[in-house]
Amino acid sequence: MKLLLLGTTGYHANDRRQTACLMLPESGLVLDAGTGFYRVAKHVQTETLDVFLSHVHLDHCQGLTYLWDVRAEAPQLGRVTAYAEPDKLTAIRQHLLAELMFPAMPPLELQTLPAEFTLRDGGRLTHFPLRHPGGSVGFRIDWPDRSLAYVTDTTAHVDAEYVEKIHGVDLLIHESYFIDDCPEQAELTGHSCLGDVVAVAAKAKVGRLVLVHVNPLIDDDASIDLTAARRVFPKTELGVDGMAIDF
Structure with missing residues (x-):
């Protein structure tokens, strides 16, 4: 199974990253439709596409308006929902x-949004509420032999209700907009700090953590030092646009 990261920043795109968009090409599934959504066209493997939106702040939905060009580049694509x-x-x-x-x-x-959705490959997608201004949802997908969760636009905390919903997943894709220097701003805007995210991953006993929805003002990924984070949760990685994750 391959997950593509087509947009890994939040709020606005920058020269290196587009806003939120993930894709499972074999499943015909897209999670969020930020500015990275235009990249979907080059990876379409199915005749239909199902797009699940965590919420509709513009950095997660404006890519829906790109569908004319997505269809032009992927003419085999029929229904898009x-x-x-x-x-x-x-x-x-x-x-x-x-x-x-x-x-x-x-x-x-x-x-x-249905309570449960069966993917074309048999995966079972469910969702759960997240605390965020205006409301947001996280997603979990379970197959017989693997699982993943996508959590974005929420303030991570080990006691948050969603932690039990992601327990034991093989792959956790979680937002980490702030490093650890702006906890008040994270709380105000409904976003997460890196230290809290890795603490959540450790408590939920996930297999692997990939960080997305990073601050677009960070112009050098080297400034995101994962050394301390990996002491809490060793299998922590920074997601980048174009990253293909096999799990």
């Missing part, structure tokens, strides 16, 4: 796809 909570779908229709904002409705179906 985006799933989100009902209030988030309303926001997409009334704002992102309002005529004055985007005059041509993308070739896209919008559906309410």
Whole structure:
């Protein structure tokens, strides 16, 4: 199984990273549709695409408006469906796809996020609430022989309710917008500090941790020193755009 990281920053793109977008090409699944969504076209392996949105802040949904070009580059693609909570779908229709904002409705179906979804390869996708301004959800996918969780836009804490939902996954993709120097800002904006994220990974006993949704103002990844983080959770890695993760 291969997971592609197509966008690994948050808030806004920079010269090295696009905003949130992950893809499981073999499953026809995309998690979030930030500015990295345009890259989906080069990796399409299925005739349909299911896009699950954690929430609809622009760095997670604006890529839906790129679908005209995605389809042009991947003409084999038929149905594309985006799933989100009902209030988030309303926001997409009334704002992102309002005529004055985007005059041509993308070739896209919008559906309410189901409690459970079966992927074409038999994987079982479920979701759980996260604490974030406006609300967000995390996702967990379980196959018979592997599992992953995607947690973004929340303030990590070992006592957070979502920790039990990700327990034991083989691969955890978790946001880490701040290093450890802005805990007050993390709490205010609903984002996570690195030290809290690795503590969550350790408590949840996950197999591997990959950090995403990093601060776009960080212009050199070398400034994100993982030495202390790896003392808490050794299998910690920094996600980058274009990274392919086999798990």
